Amino acid sequence: MASCKKLLSSTHFRPLPSSVLNSLRYIQLDTPFNPKDLKGLTTDLIKSYFDKGSIEEARSLFDEMPQRDVIAWTVMITGYTSCNHHKRAWNVFSNMLRDGVKPNAFTVSAVLKACKSLKALSCGELVHGLAIKIGTQGSSIYVDNALMDMYATCCDNMDNARLVFEDIVTKNAVSWTTLITGYTHRRDSYGGLRVFRQMFMEGGELSPFSFSIAVSACASIGSSNLGKQVHAAVINHGFESNLPVMNSILDMYCRCRCASEAKQVFGEMTQKDTITWNTLIAGFQTLDSKESLCIFSQMVSEGVSPNCFTFTSVIAACANLAILYCGQQLHGGITHRGLDNNLELSNALIDMYAKCGNVDDSHKIFSGMPHTNLVSWTSMMIGYGAHGHGNEVVELFNEMVRSGIKPDKIVFMAVLSACSHAGLVDEGLKYFKLMTNYYNVAPDQEIYACVVDLLGRAGRVKEAYELIENMPFMPDESIWVALLGACKKHKQPSMGKLAALKVLDMKPNKAGTYVLLSNIYAAEGNWADFASLRKLMRSTISKKEVGRSWIELKNQVYSFAVGDRFVSSNEEVCEVLESLVKHMKQVGYVLDLDCFVHDLEDET
């Protein structure tokens, strides 16, 4: 007769989870023990081991069970899926069937979760058949919802998930949420929102989960109008006090570029957590980087501890603003908190140092990373490319492929752009061919624009034009802009005229194109077209935004534009500039008058 004492003396139970020890304290250890109770207790222990992540202990305990009932098998399946060992969960299920144990609704829903995670549609279909045979489908809402989730994840479309959903007699909140999520996860936000509306019309059970997903769907579409309607429904149904729902509303306003609404929601939120702050900081990083740094500072001063998400956003803000000193200070904070090893954060640091001009520091981060992913390599390549190190980019690409990472479109854009700027035309063309022929990455407008730029920048304007003519789709404005740039650089007025007219046809508001085209007319003495174009330009477009450059000096950012006159506070800068110009003239710099761009005001 087994007793709890004997059970406790077994080597498998050291160390026992504290939760188990607590529960054992209430058991009479010296009383004879019923094997049935022992089975239940062992199953509880297996579950506790899985909760703790002690998979092997759970497994050996299960292996030694003399009799395993359906609950024990199901706990193993659930345990493995909860620890992301889905293949093992499936194997347990197969062994269970082989042992002749009949699954119940708990087993079926647990194994369907494993099928979903493995994206194993055929396994899921097999389980579906079994569920029908043993009569669990239609009698357990857990099974129905799990089936729907499996089909939504594993199928190419939502038809099967929808069929299961329609057959559920009493749909609960999870049924609705699972269906809405099925659509939104496959980027069909409108589909998800249609189900959300149907849920209202049919009087379905509302839950904060469905509101969060609906709000997130509005954000993906970028529709603040729809988002505001869902926001109103959130208030009407009393979900305004739910923190995750309000966090998703905050995110929606940021992603829909409604900065003032985001600020207002944030200000009115009575409860805030780290995610609330992170959402606002990440949102403002793209809307207004400087403001996102101010919000970060407010977060810290209010005693909220920043995490990897927070730092990734503020480091990206520093990259956008090219403020090295601030980025370095934040990097110190990251090291101090021991967040150095976070992959996404390291990727953001690579990008920040490169954009702030310190590509060597980017490489230090990159080479010190214990694990890298596609983004790490791409960030490093873009950094090197922007600094004119084309050969390093090509080397990195080859090294990345050797390490087993599959390149995507953005990597090829990085390689092509780097080759273009470094004059490695044939090398770039080789990668363009490899991209389609070997890596099965389909070239799109952006890739073609890179290749046109690659050829055009090197003076192979005719080849660039031939490439455009043979493109498998209609070239968009970016392609013609790339050709126009090449024509300007290599003085090809007739082709430049053609490219400029194409650009104006597609984007009539681009001031720079008018200026370039009118300069071409002026260069060939075609004053009639020059005058009419300038007239058209004045009536159709707004003033061209002036390009600016800036440097960071002693924790202060100095910004410059053509024609700036410096006031006395910038005397030092002025002196440096004058000496630079002097030096440039000494080494033979001559102003390129052909490229001189007439400002609108210059003509008046």
Add this chain to the structure above:
DNA sequence: TTAGGGTTAG
């Protein structure tokens, strides 16, 4: 013994 949601990088 079961299920569904919100924040990060190129």
